[in-house]
Amino acid sequence: MDPNLVALLLIGLLLALLALGVWVALALTIVGYLGIAWFTGAPAGAIMATTIWGQSWSWALTALPLFIWMGEILYRTRLAASMFTGLAPWLTGLPGQLLHVNVVSCGLFAAVSGSSAATTATIGRITIPELEKRAYDQRMIVGSLAGSATLGFLIPPSIILIVYGVAAEVSISRLFIAGILPGLMLMGLFMGYIMLWSAFHRDRFPPREASMPMLQRLRATAGLFPMIGLIVVVIGSIYAGFATPTEAAAVGVVGALILSALSGTMSWASFRDSVEGATKTTCMITLILGGAAFLSVAMGFTGIPRTLAAWVGSFELSQFQLLIALTVLFIVMGCFLDGISIVVLTASVIMPMVQAAGIDLIWFGIYLVIVIEMSQITPPVGINLFILQAMTRHDLLQVAKMAFPFFLVLVLATFLLILFPGIATLLPSLMTRG
Template structure:
């Protein structure tokens, strides 16, 4: 009873402060401070000292340096015509597949996710080209929006991933191992999306209108040239990490340098573009970092209140099997995804759920991949599904219709979680092979 009472108090405070409309980071700080002052009876001075120490410790974490670098790289790609080249480059390769250009959403997001790390950035960058082109060519509007919403979430799962860096810092596990663990699950989810599009296209050919376009050898060579900027960045960033040449933070800096060099080579780099991309990266990085620090403060406060330990003991008394615990956690994360963004979900819940997962025998690397997929599901669920808002802005479609279009892909993510449960080596084989 004590466990659920303390959790209830913390949740009530969270809903109270966030319900006032304050920023997420301020709400988390207030929840932590109020809990320590009201329940623990700590002085304001003591609370301030704890907050300052946490802010210094987390803001000086070396792994955190990768976040602004990956965000900056995504900003550079977003503001140049690399995304246009991505669409043109994919066209010949998907023309013969049932569903044709609908697959550009999936493949485009898969490739862009490998150099971005952000779900919203992936959705916006690929969607600014594909939504207009697919509509102009007469492709099914609902499937176009749904596949973009689902595939855009791959920005979290396919490395490099900002969410994985946040999880790695908080769970104190290797970010490089997490990146390796995300490769095959990311490709699996992309494969499920494309398989669904193929199934729909075979069952209902009208969703992908016939085309008289024909492609020859020169067209495929030209397509590879268009894809080369993204492919080069993928090789540089992921190759440097998996070869052991660079850490994720160092690889992010190398990736930014490569993105700038490619943009200069394409004669698109200007002083204005440089400043705009840098300011955009600063704004997003500050938002992520301050949420991370405030959530760490909340996690510390919950530790003082013994919330994780009490909840772990309470659930242990229920004697849930691992799959029952996973089912309960999945429902819990789906509910959180209705109201919170991905970073907030992870940093607010991890102090409670990670000890439970470890106690049940889950590998922390596997649990990280599972958690990322659950966060992805929140990206396509209203009322706070970020990908839904991005697509609404791109197409002008009401958010409810975008959510309905995305529902099949939400279910496919659930199927991916089930496959991970039955075949955990989908996530664990590559990091075990690369790092032992």
């Protein structure tokens, strides 16, 4: 049968299963099995067993549950709560005042959680009441938090970068390093938008708080040092070449347990909850990866990736045109799927095209994550929107409107990354030379 027709049938079947509410991992496995059974003479059951088993014991995947567990432990400590008091004295003098605490807090917590959803829930629980108490504009409170929390996907240790690294078979260490400058760029863009907005809406800000003496500022900042120290140890050990991502994740877990104990929040209940939360999340991601790996193999047997790559190649698109087309595709997919699902669903089909176009896979991973970050703040399945809806008195449509300007900031960041690829490739290239 014509591979184009096969592709349409399998894609239609996958969309139908997802629309019926079938788990993503199960939907991927079913479509892969039927693709092999219906359209090839290969033994579908044996291929499914070997592929899923081979995917599940990947050593690179070992870092995943450890980083998730580290974030779960810190999520239950008082360390995150110290962010507002530690950052506020330093940021209140900027245009936009304490709204910048949302951005910087999300950036810091993203560097130890690796999760956008965890960043939204943790930082929102701390900053929303404080900013509302000070009568900041509600749209900017919610919007800046929704946008900034997407940093959990990009700033290492990013869970989705680990998933991409496994799916695309590229170095997770280099992906982590590549995410640092784009993460800082995004923080700068978010803060820049807040400053610009504040210049035109000065009447929507409370009176500026009195400046603290330097010694008092330093005392307030002391609560940030443990978390910053953990970030430096985990990410610094990878960048310096002292540890692999898996080893750094293990160090991070130990450090998080020590900090939790020292902060007085470690109890048997919190320990059990952290293990349970990490186990659930890891199982979900691992099952999705297994199903996606099997679907990728099934696609290979049917010849769909080769046919699709040849079809796209027939248009003779430039790199820029291809990336614009992919950006639109991923934004549309982000309206209906979560980020991890987008990565594993598209890896087998997109990667041949990307490689054929001569695009660096490390750079493409960072580009993909920034585009996927948009899915966190686009209805109807933007997880950050749901979390903020539950934490505020606004409905989902209102929250989406509040987040929309920061969605546009993410679009701007995508174009900057395309125009200046060195933002993502500079640090990995320096790491290779070193």
